[in-house]
Amino acid sequence: MKKLIPFLVFLLTATWVFGESTIYPKREMRATWLTAVANIDWPIATTKGMQAQQKELIGLLDKCVEFRMNTVLLHIRPACDALYKSSYEPWSSYLNNGRGVDPGWDPLQFCIEECHKRGLTCHGWINPYRYGKRGGYDWTGTDDTTKLNYKHTHPEWLLYYKNDIYLDPAQPEVLQRIKEVVGDIINNYDVDGILMDDYFYPYGGTTNQDAASVAKYKPADMNVGDWRRQNVNKMVKAVYDTIQSVKPWVTFGVSPFGIWTTDSSVASKRGITLPYNITGGNMYAEIYCDPVAWLEEGTVDYLSPQLYWKIGGGQDYKKLSKWWGDICNRFGKHFYSSMALYRYESGEFSATEIRNQLVYNRTVKDGAPGAIFYNTRAWTNSSKLRVNLTKETAEFHHISLPPAINWKPAKERTMVENLTIDNQTLSWTHSDNDLHFAIYAVPNDSLKLPNVYSRGDMLVGVSYTSTFELPTEVSASTHQIAVSVLDKYNNEYALRILNEPLRQPIATTGLYPDDGIIRKLPFTFRWKAVEGADSYIIQFAKDPDMQQIIFAQEVTDTSFETKLRINLQYLPLGDYYWRVKTRIPNAGDTWSVTQRVTISLENAVEDIIVGTENSVKWVENGNVYIKRGDKTYNLLGNMIN
Helix, strand or coil, rough: CCCCCCHHHHHCCCEECEEEEEECCCEEEEEEEECCCCCCCCCCCCCHHHHHHHHHHHHHHHHHHHHHEEEEEEECCCCCCCCCCCCCCCCCCCCCCCCCCCCCCCCCHHHHHHHHHHEEEEEECCCCCCECCCCCCCCCCHHHHHCHHHHHHHHHHHHHHCCCCEEECHHHHHHHHHHHHHHHHHHHCCCCEEEEEECCCCCCCCCCCHHHHHHHHCCCCCCHHHHHHHHHHHHHHHHHHHHHHHCCCCCEEEEEECCCCHHHHHHHHCCCCCCCCCCCHHHHCCCCCCCCHHHCCCCCCCCCCEECCCCCCCCCCCHHHHHHHHHHHHCEEECHHHECHHHHHHCCCCHHHHHHHHHHCCCCCCCCCCEECCHHHHHHHHHHHHHHHHCCCCCCCCCCCCCCCCCCCCCCCCCCCCEEEEEEEEEEECCCCCCCCEEEEEHHHCCCCHHHHHHHHHEEECCCCEEEECCCCCCCCCCCEEEEHHHHCCCCCCEECCCCCCCCCCCCCCCECCEEECCCCEEEECCCCCCCCEEEEEEEECCCCCCEEEEEEEEEECCCEECCHHHHHHHCCCEEEEEEEEEECCCEEEECEEEEEECCCCCCCEEEEEEEEEEEEEEECCEEEEEEEEEECCHHHCCCH
């Protein structure tokens, strides 16, 4: 194995999170695929029974904690079956020797509870269309002739390929069933998210397998490829809408193949430039998967393309990662790379390759870097990899919070009450029961560091209850201990410090753009610094009530460049609104007054050059102006008004 990258390299390739450079990001998706199909990750066998399977799952979750993961993706619907109590489909044969056999327990409920005990979020991973194979993991067992087997109840739903059997995406009843399945899950389980992977139309291509549906459903003026993509797009939208109507905080993402298209004509029609010199598969034309359409339509919260390649070559990881990050950022959604840890296990990837990819992930400046690792046993079986990535100065030495889905309206939350400590047990109360909590421990000699509660290395845990067992090395005499509130979107709210008097909340004042000013893009938001503020959250919305949020971003300074969220370049012209929240430790979070800004192409201030609380300088129609207080001057110092 090659030598691991020295620490200096990590310092030079610093991590950008919320405008701040640090090796330990406070927000970073760290998720793992817990694969049930073919018993790859869990359960490793179907014959061990409930107690053995539960013990095995707990062992994997403990390894997730050890590896500083924050999210588990449990495979709960591999192939029209269920690892939960489904109203529509049978128990999975990956739990037992045959489908439809009740295992005597509920794996999804168990996994959610055990994840939350460990401060982990739990997402349900489903395959929307995969029914099975003609061999290997096809339908078997006692349920083969029951009402839950679509081969008997709805044979018209199935498409047969050389080795695979899929649900037909064109069938309206199939679409309805997928909606029902997702609704069943989120209504009955406290899942934190729903994820689909890349099983749409099958790899290898669809020829005439769907001829009956083509004849029945395809419009005469639409080509087959566009029609198939439309079928998939309808399903993705239907799932998203189902989630939003029931539990909008449940995160919805898709993990497609890592290359959208290599056809520049397809991209140019959408105003998109493809990454240079990328070769390989084409999900747009083969499996009829169009993630760009989902971003355009706003029907996903994140994408996690499967970038299972090395840095360099025809499928260059860096080129593809940057391209996907830019595309997701354009539409204000998150990008988490799906990384091939299984290739480390097989010897194809070195530890250096994995670490270089992780470092590069952190350069995506969208406020939500991170990765999903495939598959779980690829790294749980490698203690060396876990040690190398979690040791001091390594990428996962400290925990991280999952990125917040902060563009959806959410009610404000107060800080915790009655924060006390008894030996190593921290406890508190809160009037709301739908929260979880972040726990911080700042060494006394670090208290003078700037923005100390925006640093990932001060996080010590997440709790889904009102108690937390502090690490043995943490005490109230050696550390400043604090607890903040997290809602189900993973937004963070006011932070309370143990044994400290409350401070007065202070609102900031938006400095630029002035209320109602006409602007061209890009420009820089600026606001007044507030003494004691640890961070600020800027919101930009379509409406003055701030319910139609275009983006929200947490930063530690007093400005934010619109070019850092490139989606703003594609906004329709017109009026928009912005405000800034001040986050002061041990004080309530406080919003500034909402201000209006008009985006226009004519007679607009072109760009701000410098700005402070008392002086603002800008260029307008080729002329330079300076505003001090309520007075405006030209470049010669003559007062204009």
